[in-house]
Amino acid sequence: MNNKVLFLSFICVIIFSNTVSAQDLAKGKKIYETRCLVCHQADGGGVPNMNAPLDGASNVVGNNIARLVRIIRAGYSEKVPLDGMYYNNVMTPNPDLKDADIANVLSYIRTSWSNKASKITVAQVQAVKGKK
Numbered sequence: 323m324n325n326k327v328l329f330l331s332f333i334c335v336i337i338f339s340n341t342v343s344a345q346d347l348a349k350g351k352k353i354y355e356t357r358c359l360v361c362h363q364a365d366g367g368g369v370p371n372m373n374a375p376l377d378g379a380s381n382v383v384g385n386n387i388a389r390l391v392r393i394i395r396a397g398y399s400e401k402v403p404l405d406g407m408y409y410n411n412v413m414t415p416n417p418d419l420k421d422a423d424i425a426n427v428l429s430y431i432r433t434s435w436s437n438k439a440s441k442i443t444v445a446q447v448q449a450v451k452g453k454k
């Protein structure tokens with residue numbers, strides 16, 4: 323392979339990966355707006371004592387990806403402290419969301435507002451079996 327071909331394929335890879343990730347976040351945002359915003363709010367700040375914040379939440383930007391995937395699939399009402407606070411609303415499950423949808427919405431909440439964590443791939447979601 324000559325250098326020109328190598329260079330062109332390199333550019334293609336960059337363009338391709340950029341469009342893919344931009345699209346994933348746009349899809350994640352749409353899912354967030356239709357399914358999550360009502361409780362977690364547009365700014366990810368949640369509602370005190372009711373709905374946990376996602377912006378700045380240590381679990382949301384943390385490394386326990388399996389826990390996050392299970393929360394989206396099965397909902398959440400463990401009533402354990404989250405960053406020292408309790409929230410008494412019940413998060414509804416999303417059994418109809420595809421693995422790709424879950425990857426997109428988790429990528430969105432991990433990279434939005436002040437959150438700067440890694441995006442989540444479909445493979446990472448697929449690796450989590452079961453609802454609980």
Ligand code: HEC
Pocket residue numbers: 353354357358359360361362372373374375376379380381382390393394398399400401402404405408409410411412413414416427428431
């Ligand atoms: C009906 C309101 C409601 C909806 C809709 C909702 N949530 Fe939640 N969510 C909650 C509540 C309440 C908690 C905390 C429950 C508890 O502490 O027992 C929570 C917890 C979480 C957590 C864990 C936070 C932490 O610090 O560990 C994540 C992540 C999360 N929600 C993401 C989402 C996403 C993404 C969506 C949309 C697909 C969504 N939620 C939809 C109410 C909701």
